[in-house]
Amino acid sequence: xxxxxxxxxxxxxxxxxxxxxxxxxxxxxxxxxxxxxxxxxxxxxxxxxxxxxxxxxxxxxxxxxxxxxxxxxxxxxxxxxxxxxxxxxxxxxxxxxxxxxxxxxxxxxxxxxxxxxxxxxxxxxxxxxxxxxxxxxxxxxxxxxxxxxxxxxxxxxxxxxxxxxxxxxxxxxxxxxxxxxxxxxxxxxxxxxxxxxxxxxxxxxxxxxxxxxxxxxxxxxxxxxxxxxxxxxxxxxxxxxxxxxxxxxxxxxxxxxxxxxxxxxxxxxxxxxxxxxxxxxxxxxxxxxxxxxxxxxxxxxxxxxxxxxxxxxxxxxxxxxxxxxxxxxxxxxxxxxxxxxxxxxxxxxxxxxxxxxxxxxxxxxxxxxxxxxxxxxxxxxxxxxxxxxxxxxxxxxxxxxxxxxxxxxxxxxxxxxxxxxxxxxxxxxxxxxxxxxxxxxxxxxxxxxxxxxxxxxxxxxxxxxxxxxxxxxxxxxxxxxxxxxxxxxxxxxxxxxxxxxxxxxxxxxxxxxxxxxx
Amino acid sequence: xxxxxxxxxxxxxxxxxxxxxxxxxxxxxxxxxxxxxxxxxxxxxxxxxxxxxxxxxxxxxxxxxxxxxxxxxxxxxxxxxxxxxxxxxxxxxxxxxxxxxxxxxxxxxxxxxxxxxxxxxxxxxxxxxxxxxxxxxxxxxxxxxxxxxxxxxxxxxxxxxxxxxxxxxxxxxxxxxxxxxxxxxxxxxxxxxxxxxxxxxxxxxxxxxxxxxxxxxxxxxxxxxxxxxxxxxxxxxxx
Numbered sequence: 001x002x003x004x005x006x007x008x009x010x011x012x013x014x015x016x017x018x019x020x021x022x023x024x025x026x027x028x029x030x031x032x033x034x035x036x037x038x039x040x041x042x043x044x045x046x047x048x049x050x051x052x053x054x055x056x057x058x059x060x061x062x063x064x065x066x067x068x069x070x071x072x073x074x075x076x077x078x079x080x081x082x083x084x085x086x087x088x089x090x091x092x093x094x095x096x097x098x099x100x101x102x103x104x105x106x107x108x109x110x111x112x113x114x115x116x117x118x119x120x121x122x123x124x125x126x127x128x129x130x131x132x133x134x135x136x137x138x139x140x141x142x143x144x145x146x147x148x149x150x151x152x153x154x155x156x157x158x159x160x161x162x163x164x165x166x167x168x169x170x171x172x173x174x175x176x177x178x179x180x181x182x183x184x185x186x187x188x189x190x191x192x193x194x195x196x197x198x199x200x201x202x203x204x205x206x207x208x209x210x211x212x213x214x215x216x217x218x219x220x221x222x223x224x225x226x227x228x229x230x231x232x233x234x235x236x237x238x239x240x241x242x243x244x245x246x247x248x249x250x251x252x253x254x255x256x257x258x259x260x261x262x263x264x265x266x267x268x269x270x271x272x273x274x275x276x277x278x279x280x281x282x283x284x285x286x287x288x289x290x291x292x293x294x295x296x297x298x299x300x301x302x303x304x305x306x307x308x309x310x311x312x313x314x315x316x317x318x319x320x321x322x323x324x325x326x327x328x329x330x331x332x333x334x335x336x337x338x339x340x341x342x343x344x345x346x347x348x349x350x351x352x353x354x355x356x357x358x359x360x361x362x363x364x365x366x367x368x369x370x371x372x373x374x375x376x377x378x379x380x381x382x383x384x385x386x387x388x389x390x391x392x393x394x395x396x397x398x399x400x401x402x403x404x405x406x407x408x409x410x411x412x413x414x415x416x417x418x419x420x421x422x423x424x425x426x427x428x429x430x431x432x433x434x435x436x437x438x439x440x441x442x443x444x445x446x447x448x449x450x451x452x453x454x455x456x457x458x459x460x461x462x463x464x465x466x467x468x469x470x471x472x473x474x475x476x477x478x479x480x481x482x483x484x485x486x487x488x489x490x491x492x493x494x495x496x497x498x499x500x501x502x503x504x505x506x507x508x509x510x511x512x513x514x515x516x517x518x
Numbered sequence: 519x520x521x522x523x524x525x526x527x528x529x530x531x532x533x534x535x536x537x538x539x540x541x542x543x544x545x546x547x548x549x550x551x552x553x554x555x556x557x558x559x560x561x562x563x564x565x566x567x568x569x570x571x572x573x574x575x576x577x578x579x580x581x582x583x584x585x586x587x588x589x590x591x592x593x594x595x596x597x598x599x600x601x602x603x604x605x606x607x608x609x610x611x612x613x614x615x616x617x618x619x620x621x622x623x624x625x626x627x628x629x630x631x632x633x634x635x636x637x638x639x640x641x642x643x644x645x646x647x648x649x650x651x652x653x654x655x656x657x658x659x660x661x662x663x664x665x666x667x668x669x670x671x672x673x674x675x676x677x678x679x680x681x682x683x684x685x686x687x688x689x690x691x692x693x694x695x696x697x698x699x700x701x702x703x704x705x706x707x708x709x710x711x712x713x714x715x716x717x718x719x720x721x722x723x724x725x726x727x728x729x730x731x732x733x734x735x736x737x738x739x740x741x742x743x744x745x746x747x748x749x750x751x752x753x754x755x756x757x
Contacts, residue, residue: 146575513574518688518709 003373005212006037009201011187011224012217013042015163016342016359018170020215022066023363024370025178036370039181040174041201041209053276053283054082054263054353055158057102060151062360068173070150071514076169078162078278080507081143081261083133083155085352089267091464093408098125098462099137099262100352102156104454105130106492107485114438114457115472116482126461129486132493137262139497142506150515154500158353160263160276160283183209190228197337197374198224212374215366216340220347225330225340233346235328236396239422240403241289241413242271242349243327246302246320250282261503265351266305267406270413271298273305274350279507286320287349292413295322325349329392334381337374339366346392351402354395357450361391391450397427398451398459404431405463434460435468522613522631527652530632535611535657536644539598543637544610546588549580551606553671554678554735561742563592563600565749568679568688568709577679577688577709579739582749585695585705591752605668611636614665628669630662681732685723687711693746698754711739 008024010017021040028036063073073079084101091098105113113130121129128134133155136143143157174180185203193199200210216224225231237243252259264275271288286302299320306318329346333339341362347355365384371377403417404427416422430443439456474482501509539545549569552560557579560566564581571578581604583590592600611633616626638644645657654662682688689712693705716736719727727733 145572147570147572148575509575513576515575516570516577517683518690 003375005371005373005377007211008036008038008213008215008370009209009211010038010040010215010217011201012219012342012344013040013167013171013182013184014217014219014342015166015170015356016219016344017042017215017217018167018174019062019066019356019359020217020341020363020366021174021180022068022170022178023062023360024367025174025180026066027367028370029178034179037181038174038179039183039209039211040171041183041185041187041203043186044184045186053160053163053278054085054274054350054356055161056353056357056360057153057156057158058357058360059158060153062363064151065364066170066173067177068169069514069517071510073169074159074279074507074510077159077165078280079159080161080259080278081503082158082160082263082276083137083143083261085263085265086137086260087265087267087402087459087462090265090272090402091405091407091462093267093269093410093414098458099127099131099134100455100458100462101127101131101133101137101262102158103131103133104156104452105457105485106132106489107482108454111481111485112438112472112474112478113482113485114461114467115474116479116486117461118466118472119474120479121486127458130489132489132496135493136496136500137260140258140261140503141497141500142261142503143500144506145500146506146509146513146515148515150517154496157261160278162278163356187223190224195336198228212337213370213377214338216338216344217342219343220325222330222340222344224338225333225335225344229335229338231330231332231335233326233328234331235326236348237327239396239400239424240327240348241291241417242287243325244290244295244298245285245287245323245325245350246295246298247283247285247323248302248306248318248320250284250306250318252281256504258502259504259507263353267408268301268305269293269411272351273302275305277503285350287351289413290324292411329388332385333362333388334384336381337377339381339384341366345388348392348396348399351399352395352451354399354450358388358391358395361448361450362388387446390446393424393426394444394450397424397430398455400424400427401456401459402463405460405465407464434465436471438467438472520613520633521635522615522633524615524617525612525630525632525647527648527654531648531652532641533632533647534640534642534644535647536638536640537657539593541590541593545593545598545607546590547607548584548587548589549582550604551672552579552581552604553606553668553675554579554732555667555671555674556602556605557735557738557742559602560604561738561745563602563745564604564742565745566739566742569707570709576676577683579675579679580708582708582745585703585749585753591749591756605664605671609661609664609668611638612661612665614669628666630658630665677730678732678735681727681730682711682736685715685719685727687715687736695750695753697750697757699757710743711736713740716740 010021017040021038025038086097086099088097117126117129136155143153143155175182185206187201188204189202190198191200191202198214200208202208214224259277266273270293273286276283284306286298288298325347327348333345342359369380371380406414408414439453444453560581567580567582568577569580583592592598613631614628615631617629646655647658649655688709691710695703
């Protein structure tokens with residue numbers, strides 16, 4: 001038996017499976033052809049779950065790395081541009097809102113913006129003072145022009161996409177361009193090796209598929225890691241209560257209705273509603289805690305949301321699809337020669353769209369660190385487990401922050417979210433520190449943090465968190481410096497509002513014209 | 519605003535066109551679209567660069583006449599100081615337009631239009647467009663030939679640009695210019711051919727370019743870049 005890792009077998013054909021296949025296959029090409037045999041086994045019976053329509057700007061790098069064209073991606077995945085999130089009703093349960101844009105504050109690493117804001121501009125929302133991007137979102141602008149090259153940004157952006165179509169799009173690219181072998185067959189059983197590794201998958205129709213590394217992308221089923229190896233799910237429900245979602249697809253009221261280029265997250269009494277604008281429809285869903293709300297009640301709230309608002313739609317005709325999940329992640333993500341990516345590894349509610357971002361991080365690390373031999377695999381596995389335990393912990397803390405800082409008292413759900421038993425200890429510690437100093441790189445010191453410290457700024461100060469009086473004293477030269485950056489943000493907003501097309505106009509344009517690669 | 523109308527020998531019987539060149543006649547342009555079939559002549563006078571059209575984002579080749587908006591360094595007291603005028607300049611104030619014929623589905627017929635808002639339009643001076651009894655003057659025949667050459671050239675341009683992009687031959691460039699008065703100017707937003715990548719093309723790629731008649735215009739673009747120097751000299755002479 002060869003000790004070399006030459007055959008990678010991915011199980012599951014959703015967006016996690018194809019993103020992972022794409023990254024690994026694209027990275028391991030050589031002038032002589034593929035240096036690695038990548039096989040993706042997909043069951044014909046199991047359809048992709050199709051949730052996870054929001055992404056992070058990292059998706060641009062991932063798609064470029066896989067080698068697809070951005071124009072093709074936008075056309076074929078019903079994709080639209082996403083410049084961040086707008087949170088409505090999270091702090092007081094009214095119509096108040098704040099933005100978490102993807103662009104860093106102007107001068108973020110150069111000046112003490114928070115103190116300057118608190119000292120002289122406290123009446124202006126933090127994000128709107130330090131960033132040009134909330135204005136672009138409010139005015140429905142695209143984050144780039146028709147002349148901006150593929151994957152390049154005028155304003156930092158990610159995508160809203162149809163996850164089912166993303167899987168199909170990547171499948172075509174992976175099989176036609178990257179030499180990925182696609183096997184559509186049901187995995188009947190898993191054949192173990194003597195040492196406890198997985199030796200092969202035995203499929204119903206096409207027999208045995210042997211491999212050196214197996215990647216479990218089987219969704220909530222977690223066929224290899226969860227079922228075969230019995231690695232338990234570590235529940236985070238004590239911190240993040242949501243375990244249910246009702247999702248609907250909502251048509252636009254008119255063919256030329258504006259498309260939001262940000263996720264709108266609206267808090268409700270036992271959860272929140274996502275509202276995501278794709279090219280041809282909106283994806284709207286209510287995610288909630290089944291312990292705090294019945295499905296019927298949740299459905300009423302969802303229908304009520306869809307029927308109201310700027311894009312009022314006839315909600316009576318919509319048939320919501322129910323999803324249930326156990327919020328948590330596997331205690332180990334890489335066991336022997338098997339690693340889980342995507343929902344098979346874990347899932348915690350779609351807030352802040354961490355699901356696909358974690359898939360990208362996982363695929364990148366597996367590909368970058370792909371062990372050449374079985375002997376070194378355990379070292380890589382241990383590091384992978386450490387890296388992703390860290391990332392899952394940070395993701396849980398960042399999501400928890402949205403609930404913890406709320407002043408809502410209208411339901412037990414919001415009050416229970418603030419009980420100390422529900423707060424991860426490290427987050428409690430961070431918050432104590434952030435009363436005296438703003439979040440910084442000292443709090444988030446890993447090379448690739450899932451959420452940068454600037455994201456914590458946007459959420460903390462957007463939610464109304466304020467440091468202790470007299471905290472973060474300013475250097476004498478700071479006021480002038482910070483004012484310059486505030487002025488820069490305002491000037492950028494002004495020029496970008498003039499120069500950037502409407503979001504829908506750019507998406508329409510891309511149906512007829514391609515973005516250039518240069 | 520342009521006001522193009524279908525040219526006809528009844529309404530426009532007495533129409534004349536001023537064919538000299540000056541800023542007042544709208545020649546104060548920094549660049550003009552050029553087509554591969556005229557690159558050989560264009561490169562004798564001007565740098566050929568590429569730019570994305572702001573409305574479509576698609577590349578077009580341009581002859582460069584100056585370094586900033588409304589600067590045409592070839593424009594002098596006595597006219598346009600160059601031995602060759604790009605088709606898209608010389609055809610003015612005429613345009614080509616499609617006219618649907620009676621038969622459904624057939625390609626639109628190309629017909630000559632004239633921009634009545636062009637400062638070149640005159641009824642008293644310049645070249646007559648029609649003869650006394652409605653016939654076409656040599657001047658109009660020539661303008662019509664230019665328009666057809668331009669139209670065919672624009673159709674070929676798309677394929678030419680696609681071929682350059684497919685071979686990854688275009689790249690953006692920035693030209694920093696120091697004039698003799700010490701002032702610094704920067705030309706940005708344009709693209710050019712990467713000569714190293716052209717030289718590194720393999721036989722198959724060269725043969726394919728050649729078969730599609732793209733090889734000559736490609737080298738004409740490369741050759742045209744010597745005129746950046748002469749353009750800077752023209753600018754310096756104006757200081």
